[in-house]
Amino acid sequence: MAEITDSFLETYAESDALDLAGLVKRGEVTPAELVEAAITMIERLNPALNAVIHRLYDMARTSAEAVDRNAPFAGVPFLLKELASSWTGAPNTNSCFFLKDIVADFDTEVVRRMKAAGLVLVGKSNAPENGWSITTEPKLYGTTKNPWKEGITPGGSSGGAAAAIASRMVPIAEASDGAGSIRVPASCCGIVGLKPSRGRVSLAPFGDYWYGSAYFLCCSRTVRDTSAYLDAVAGALPGDPYTPPIPSGSWLDLSSHTPKKLRVGFSVTPPNGTPINPEVKATVLATVAVLERLGHDVEEHDMPLDAEAVWKTYTNMTCVQTAATFGYHETVIGRPVTPDDIEPVTWAIIERGRSTSGIRHISDIEQLRQVGRDIVGDLVAYDLFVTPTLAQLPRPLGYYDMSEPDIDRYNAKWTDAVFAFPFNISGQPAISLPLGWSGGGVPIGVQLIGRYGDEAMVLAISTQLEQEMPWKHRRPSP
Structure with missing residues (x-):
């Protein structure tokens, strides 16, 4: 094995995942050397950031020896989020004290596809308890820091993944999104985060999550890495409840x-009346100006959405789903969950879920399906819709506090993500791109939303913006 020199580490840090896989395929490095580079970077950077909560180095070293060097991500170091996805032999706690001793004994379908793609698991990334936050500050594992600025959130719930990628520990990592949890941390940490179309990535062996409103994919530093990852893990299985249209070629290709001339709608007016940060607004308008210069037709369009009412309904639905999930966990653990096992807001979520009638739950589901239909109908005239990812710059750590026992007070602070969660309901693909930085050096994400099933267009226009408004060279100070 070659020595892991500072020069090699710099090459590792500046390369995206496909660059690293290319080095392996050409025989310039081995998967084992990439694993050692990742381990070195994690050991250097993680003590200050707390992005990686389980170091799986022995597993990674063993896996590196068996990598298929023709696989698309041959030998690329990778992190799995500490939520939902199951990788045999890895902890699977959902960042929850109640589940702290759980180790996965099977692979979910998406993990099987990760392995086939040549990705090498080096650790698991931090996440809030059960993913119920847009920051990453679980009591079980502690707070993840934002590598761009001390004291601000990295976002959530995929905040550990985003911080690890932004700081160059790994080039790509799993992420999931139930109300913005891929896009929000991508925005906070200055990276790429795509929420795919409903049903694009199979949830097998599970039936569904949140009636099609929870999604799995990744965060990365480049559009092409995200595109190649989508190629690697997408595809429905027999029995999957949703099957979006299949493209005519690979998403990477x-x-x-170059996109055709697009009709682009945009909005910088939050549909719940929450204030928008001036630098966020300016970044969206600058993006729209670039799109117009590239020849696309643009017009402002504000969504006629009662976001506050919809968010309450969405919350009620997810409370019932969470209560049901904990019923399953209780069966696995062999005893009832108690308030001492979980964070206060999680207990409040479970109690609300348990007290919601079946009639109310069905009514909530039908209301949300109608909202999804209305959102798609409202945007049907546009090939692309552009918004901020977050209405505000990343909040201070502690702003979103899961020790809050009142779920309504807790949820009232999610207004910054008002542009994100509607597209979990509508099922449309939505990507956050790091197209601006504040005067204080904090990343600002812009969200691009496409038509259902049209990730190809979203990725193509994202590549165009990546060329016009590049970000890959930007890197937080160690």
Whole structure:
């Protein structure tokens, strides 16, 4: 094995995942050397950031020896989020004290596809308890820091993944999104985060999550890495409840195509009346100006959405789902969950879920399906819709506090993500791109939303913006 020199570490840090896989395929490095580089970076950077909560180095070293060097991500170090996805032999706690001793004994379908793609698991990334936050500050594992600025959130719930990628521990990591949890941390940490179309990535062996409103994919530093990852893990299985249209080619190839002239709608007016940060607004308007210069037709369009009412209904639905999930966990653990096992807001969520009638729950589901239909109908005239990812810059750590026992007070602070959660309901693909930085050096994400099933267009226009408004060279100070 070659020595892990500072020069090699710099090459590792500046390369995206496909660059690293290319080095392996050309025989310039081995998967084992990439694993050692990742371990070195994690050991250097993680003590200050707390992005990686389980170090799986022995597993990674063993896996590196068996990598298929023709796989798309041959030998690329990778993190799995500490939520939902199951990788045999890895902890699977959902960042919850109640589940702290759980180790996965099977692979979910998406993990099988990760392995086939040549990704090498080096650790698991931090997440809030059960993913119920847009920051990453679980009591079980502690707070993840934002590598760009001390004292601000990295976002959540995929905040550990985003911080690890932004700081160059790994080039790509799993992420999931039930109300913005891929896009919000991507925005906070200055990276790429795509929430795919409903049903694009199979949830097998599970039936569904949140009636099609929870999604799995990744965060990365480049559009092409995200495109290639989508190629690697997408695809429905027999019995999956949703099956979006299949593109005519690979997403990696389609992402490099110059988009046709698009009709673009945009909004900088939050549909719940929450204030918008001036630098966030300016970044969206600058993006729209670039799109117009590239020849696309643009017009402002504000969504006629009662976001506050919809958010309450969505919360009620997810409370019932969470209560049901904990019923399953109780069966696995062999005893009832108690308030001492979980954070206060999680207990409040479970109690609300348990007290909600079946009639109320069905009514909530039908209301949300109607909202999804209305959102798609409202945007049907546009090929692309552009908004801020977050209405505000990343909040201070502690702003979103899961020790809050009142779920309504807790949820009232999620207004910054008002542009994100509607597209979990509508099922449309939505990506956050790091297209601006504040005067204080904090990343600002812009969200691009496409038509259902049209990730190809979203990725192609994202590539165009990546070329016009590049970000890959930006890197937080160690």
